[in-house]
Amino acid sequence: MFSIFLIRAIIAVILISIVAATIGSFSVFRGSTFLVSGIAHGALAGAALGIYIALTFFSVEPLLVAMLFSVLFALSIGYFMYQKENVDVAIGIMFAFSMSLAVLFLSMIREYASVAWGLIIGDLLLLTEDDINLLIASVITIVLLFLIFYRKILFSIFDPDSAEAMGIRPIYYETLLFVLIAIGVVSLLKCVGVILVYALLIVPAAASKRIAGNISACIGLAFIIALISGLLGIYLSFFISVAPSSLAGLVATAIYALTFLKR
Amino acid sequence: MFQQGIEIKNLTVRYGDYVALEDVNLRIRHPSFVVVIGPNGAGKTTLLKSILDLIPHEGNIRIFGKRPKEIRNIIGYLPQRERINTNIPILVRDVVLMPVSARKFVMSKNDTKKAKKYLKIVGMEDYWNHRFDALSGGQQQRVLFARTLMNEPHILILDEPFSGTDVATKMSLIKLLHKISKNKTIILVTHDINPLVECTDVVVLLRRRVISYGLVADTITEENLEKLYGARVPVIRREKICYVAGSDVHV
Numbered sequence: 001m002f003s004i005f006l007i008r009a010i011i012a013v014i015l016i017s018i019v020a021a022t023i024g025s026f027s028v029f030r031g032s033t034f035l036v037s038g039i040a041h042g043a044l045a046g047a048a049l050g051i052y053i054a055l056t057f058f059s060v061e062p063l064l065v066a067m068l069f070s071v072l073f074a075l076s077i078g079y080f081m082y083q084k085e086n087v088d089v090a091i092g093i094m095f096a097f098s099m100s101l102a103v104l105f106l107s108m109i110r111e112y113a114s115v116a117w118g119l120i121i122g123d124l125l126l127l128t129e130d131d132i133n134l135l136i137a138s139v140i141t142i143v144l145l146f147l148i149f150y151r152k153i154l155f156s157i158f159d160p161d162s163a164e165a166m167g168i169r170p171i172y173y174e175t176l177l178f179v180l181i182a183i184g185v186v187s188l189l190k191c192v193g194v195i196l197v198y199a200l201l202i203v204p205a206a207a208s209k210r211i212a213g214n215i216s217a218c219i220g221l222a223f224i225i226a227l228i229s230g231l232l233g234i235y236l237s238f239f240i241s242v243a244p245s246s247l248a249g250l251v252a253t254a255i256y257a258l259t260f261l262k263r
Numbered sequence: 264m265f266q267q268g269i270e271i272k273n274l275t276v277r278y279g280d281y282v283a284l285e286d287v288n289l290r291i292r293h294p295s296f297v298v299v300i301g302p303n304g305a306g307k308t309t310l311l312k313s314i315l316d317l318i319p320h321e322g323n324i325r326i327f328g329k330r331p332k333e334i335r336n337i338i339g340y341l342p343q344r345e346r347i348n349t350n351i352p353i354l355v356r357d358v359v360l361m362p363v364s365a366r367k368f369v370m371s372k373n374d375t376k377k378a379k380k381y382l383k384i385v386g387m388e389d390y391w392n393h394r395f396d397a398l399s400g401g402q403q404q405r406v407l408f409a410r411t412l413m414n415e416p417h418i419l420i421l422d423e424p425f426s427g428t429d430v431a432t433k434m435s436l437i438k439l440l441h442k443i444s445k446n447k448t449i450i451l452v453t454h455d456i457n458p459l460v461e462c463t464d465v466v467v468l469l470r471r472r473v474i475s476y477g478l479v480a481d482t483i484t485e486e487n488l489e490k491l492y493g494a495r496v497p498v499i500r501r502e503k504i505c506y507v508a509g510s511d512v513h514v
Contacts, residue, residue: 029351155365158351158358161342162410165315165420167335168365213394214354 006234008132009124009244012191013230015132015139016200021223022146023184024205025215026177030157033202035077035178038091039185040194042073042098046186048105048116055109062115063134063190070182073098078175122193124234124244131190138187142180153177154215192245199249200226207256225255268293268448269314269418273322276309283309284320285472293327293417293448296440296462300453301469302492307452308343310469311420314450315340326418339416341407343423349396355382355406356391362413381409385439401432408436412443419443421451433458456483 027033046069050062073094080090106113146153155163156170157177163170188197208221233248240247274287284306291297299307312318315338316331326334359378363370382388385405390398395406404424411419424440425433433455440449441462453459456466456479466482468474468491475487488496 029348031348031350151361151364154351154353155361158348158353158361159342159346159407161317161346162340162361163365164317165335165338165340165342166362166365166414167332209352212352214352215357218352 005125005127008127008129009234010231011132012124012127012135013227013234013248015135016188016191016230017204017223017226018139019142019184019188020201020204020226021219022142023181024201024226025209025219025222026153026157027181027202028205028209029154029215030174030177032087032091032178032181033198033206034088034091035074035181036185036201037198038095038098039070039073039182040189040197041095041102043067043070043186043189044116044119044194045098045102045105046070047119047189048102048109048113051109051112051115052105055112061130063119063186066119066189067183067186069098070186071179074178074182075175077178078171081174082171119189120194121243122189122191122196122245124191124230124248125237127190135187135191138183142184145176145180149173149176192248193243196245196249199252200229200245203249203252203256204229207252207259210256210259211262225252229255268295268327269450270325271314271322272324274310274313274324275321276306276313276318277321282471284313287322287469287473289467289473289476291448291450291465294444294446295448295464296444296459297448297450297465297467298453298456298459298463299450299467299469300456300491301474305470305491307469308422311340311422311450311452314420336414337417339411339414339419341411341419341421341424344400344404344407344427347403347407349403351396353395354391355387355393355395355398358395358406359410359413361410377413378409381412382406384412384443385409386435400427401429401436404428404432404436408439417447419447419449419451421449423452423454425453425455437462 027036043066046066047062049069050060050065053065054060054062076094077087077090081087106116152168153173153176155168156173160170184201185197188200192200204225205222207225208218212218212221229248229252232251233244236247237244269291271287271289274284275282276284287310299310301307309318313320314324314331316324324331331338356378359382360370360374363374379388379391382391385408387402387405387409395403398406408424424436428436437458444462460479463479465477466479467476468482468487470491474490475482483498485496485498488498
């Protein structure tokens with residue numbers, strides 16, 4: 001009936017939707033959608049470094065190195081902000097730095113570069129048990145930290161001056177948000193790839209923000225839009241022979257376009 | 264040590280090579296209504312942020328004899344509205360409850376009651392379930408003001424609370440300030456002192472240094488304003504009325 005790969009793909013879509021609803025919504029609220037793209041590309045450098053380490057020194061899962069690299073990317077953005085740098089400039093600098101490293105590492109691993117390049121596209125229907133386990137671990141981490149720090153993160157991104165005046169350090173909570181974005185983005189790479197991670201994290205949240213009445217509704221609706229997009233993407237991929245993540249991205253964008261019909 | 268209010272001694276703030284405030288010394292008695300005026304770049308917001316201990320500075324600031332960080336819970340701060348992120352579909356009730364919800368995991372009925380009370384005081388009780396970003400600038404300012412009152416602060420620090428508000432909103436906010444100013448120290452930065460003259464105890468004229476400090480009648484003089492703005496600004500006085508030309512409202 002259902003192949004194990006299809007079941008994994010469906011589980012992955014549910015987990016992706018949770019990430020899209022939480023992290024995606026807060027990226028949109030914070031106005032840091034460029035960070036998602038920056039981290040996704042930065043992860044490529046981490047994966048290439050992981051492959052280089054595995055080939056030269058010891059066995060290591062490239063995606064875990066990518067995760068570590070992306071978390072460092074997020075912490076660096078926090079540090080730049082602490083130094084009063086504009087957040088977009090900080091992301092741009094780290095983006096350029098990690099892409100330069102990506103090219104450097106890819107040229108060092110030559111014939112194995114295709115493994116790292118595989119992250120560019122990703123495939124929902126080719127996920128292994130390890131990929132699902134990593135996704136589950138990431139989602140649990142994100143949801144737990146999100147539940148604990150949700151209100152402080154919200155205060156920090158809504159009104160950083162007042163938050164600070166009350167003794168809440170916005171720089172810590174914004175950096176925490178960036179780290180959660182990094183974890184979310186990297187855990188999705190194997191599923192949807194570097195380019196489409198943006199589509200599935202940002203577009204559902206952007207669409208729901210246009211029609212939802214409050215934050216909870218926005219998060220709930222972003223989950224539903226991401227879920228519908230992912231499941232429809234898988235379903236349509238049986239009829240049109242293309243990667244389901246690309247179809248999911250198109251569905252999500254179509255739903256976003258439909259929100260303009262709402263007056 | 265001065266225990267009855269805010270004492271600022273030798274306050275100097277530098278941003279790199281730029282000196283934003285230089286050797287500012289002030290004693291503000293509690294309770295009082297203090298208005299800080301000065302041209303753009305005079306260091307008004309820097310002064311407020313220094314009092315809140317939000318920026319690195321030289322010199323000493325004590326509030327009731329303590330460092331500002333030690334008594335944050337008795338200070339309410341209203342920052343410039345332009346700094347608020349209106350890209351979030353947050354409800355008015357969540358904005359007002361923010362100071363409580365950021366500290367407590369579960370909110371009590373009393374917190375909700377208090378939030379409703381302060382929203383009523385600012386005339387926004389009907390907007391409890393409205394989206395904050397859908398409100399007008401003046402309405403947003405009222406909601407933020409209600410939030411500032413949630414901790415029942417002894418000291419209120421307000422950074423340009425009237426910016427972007429129309430004349431009616433401005434006047435109602437001033438009335439509101441007047442109403443709640445009993446037993447509180449209010450320090451307010453504004454470009455427009457005229458509508459505040461009636462409730463103001465002390466005016467600070469600031470241009471990186473304190474140009475003048477004292478009662479309205481002693482401070483708002485043509486000589487002082489010329490020192491402050493670098494140009495002649497006529498001041499019209501008739502009994503209790505003081506009108507600084509160039510401002511849009513007067514009492």
